[in-house]
Amino acid sequence: MIPVNEPFLGDKERVNLLKCIEDRWISAGGPFVEELEEKFSAYIGAGRGIAVCNGTAAIETALYAAGISKGDRVILPSFTIISCAIAVLRRGAVPVLVDSHPDTWNMNVSRIESRITSRSKAIMPVHIYGGCVDMDPLLELACKYDLRVIEDAAEAHGVEYRGKKCGSMGDISAFSFYANKIISTGEGGMVLTSSEKMAKLAQSYRNLCFLPEQRFLHRDIGYNFRMTNLQAAVGVAQLEQIETFLEIKRRNGQLYDSLLGSVDGLAIQHHPDYCRSNYWMYGILLDDALGIDALAFGRRLRERGVDSRPFFLGMHQQPCFQKLGLFRGESYPVTEKLSRLGLYLPSGLTLTENQIHIVCEAVKDALVRL
Numbered sequence: 001m002i003p004v005n006e007p008f009l010g011d012k013e014r015v016n017l018l019k020c021i022e023d024r025w026i027s028a029g030g031p032f033v034e035e036l037e038e039k040f041s042a043y044i045g046a047g048r049g050i051a052v053c054n055g056t057a058a059i060e061t062a063l064y065a066a067g068i069s070k071g072d073r074v075i076l077p078s079f080t081i082i083s084c085a086i087a088v089l090r091r092g093a094v095p096v097l098v099d100s101h102p103d104t105w106n107m108n109v110s111r112i113e114s115r116i117t118s119r120s121k122a123i124m125p126v127h128i129y130g131g132c133v134d135m136d137p138l139l140e141l142a143c144k145y146d147l148r149v150i151e152d153a154a155e156a157h158g159v160e161y162r163g164k165k166c167g168s169m170g171d172i173s174a175f176s177f178y179a180n181k182i183i184s185t186g187e188g189g190m191v192l193t194s195s196e197k198m199a200k201l202a203q204s205y206r207n208l209c210f211l212p213e214q215r216f217l218h219r220d221i222g223y224n225f226r227m228t229n230l231q232a233a234v235g236v237a238q239l240e241q242i243e244t245f246l247e248i249k250r251r252n253g254q255l256y257d258s259l260l261g262s263v264d265g266l267a268i269q270h271h272p273d274y275c276r277s278n279y280w281m282y283g284i285l286l287d288d289a290l291g292i293d294a295l296a297f298g299r300r301l302r303e304r305g306v307d308s309r310p311f312f313l314g315m316h317q318q319p320c321f322q323k324l325g326l327f328r329g330e331s332y333p334v335t336e337k338l339s340r341l342g343l344y345l346p347s348g349l350t351l352t353e354n355q356i357h358i359v360c361e362a363v364k365d366a367l368v369r370l
C-alpha cells in the first residue's frame, strides 16, 4: 500500500533529541523552543513566534491574542478542518461561514462582504491543500470594516501569495507541525505576530495566564498549551531542511499535475498566478457525472494498493455543530461538492517518482473500470 504520508526523519532529528536528554531538558521553556520560535518566525518573516503544543491550540491562542471574545463573529471558510470552528467557539465567539471557490477550493473572498455585520470582529482565511486564499481583497475588506485577520497557515509552510509568505499577512497567524505537515514536531504548532502586544497575550494564554509580576495570580483563564523541548528539538532539525522538503513537494505536485491535469472525469486544484503552492496534499475532485463519490473511489484505489483520504466535511454539515443549533438551514454548495467528490492522494516526502506513476495509473484505471 502506498501511504498518504510518511514523515521524513533522520540524523539531524536524532542528534537534537539526544541533546535534550543529555542536557536533562525535556519540558517546555528549553533552548530548542526559543530557537524554533526565532528561526521559524524569521523564515516566514512575521515578527515573533510563540510555540504551542498543536495547531488547534495555535488557532485558539491567536484568537485570544487578537482580542476575540464572547459574542464576536468570526468569518471563516465552510470548507476547512474542524479546529478553526472549535477554536472560535472555545473563545465564546460565533463562527460565520463562507463557501469555497470552485477552482482554488479556498475561501471564496468575493462572498465575504455580504457576511459582515456590526458584530463581525475577525476574518480567518485558511490556506488549503497547498493553495492560498486571495489575500489582497480580503485584507482590503478587513481594513474597510476594521476586522482582525487571523491566518490559518497550518498547511501553508512556504506557500507564497504574490511573493509574500502565508502566515505573514494577517495580524496574527497559526501554524501546525503535526506529522503530515511540511515540517513536523510530531504534535506542535506556532503562533506568529508582529504585534508585541499580541505576542505577550499569546505567551500568557499558552501558559495558564500566569502573571509575570505576580506568580499564581491569574486575571484570565488560560491553558497549558506549551511545546516541549523534545518537540522543538525535532522542529529545529526539520526547519533546517525545509527548502529541500518544499522542493520535493513541488516536484511531486508538478509531476501529478502533468499526469492528471488533463484526465477526463476529474479536476485538480487550480493555483492562480498569485499563488506559489507548496503542494501540501495532492487532491483530486471527481466529476459528478461519474456517479461515484470520494469514499467509494477511495475504496477502489485501496484495492489497487493506493491509500487516500476524503476531503474535509463542511462545517455546516457537522453533527456536533448541528446539535448546538449552528448553521441551521445554511447551505454551501461548493463545499458540499468538494466534500462529496474530493480526495487526496499519497503526497508524503518519501514518495518516489515511480510510486507517483503507480498512483496515477491506479486513478485512471479506477476511473475507467468503475
Ligand SMILES: *Cc1c(COP(=O)(O)O)cnc(C)c1O
Binding pocket: 054, 055, 056, 057, 080, 081, 083, 084, 126, 127, 152, 154, 155, 176, 177, 178, 187, 188, 189
Ligand atoms: C492540521 C491543521 C490544523 C490543526 O493542527 P493540529 O496540529 O492537528 O491541531 C488546523 N488548521 C488546518 C488548516 C490544518 O490543516
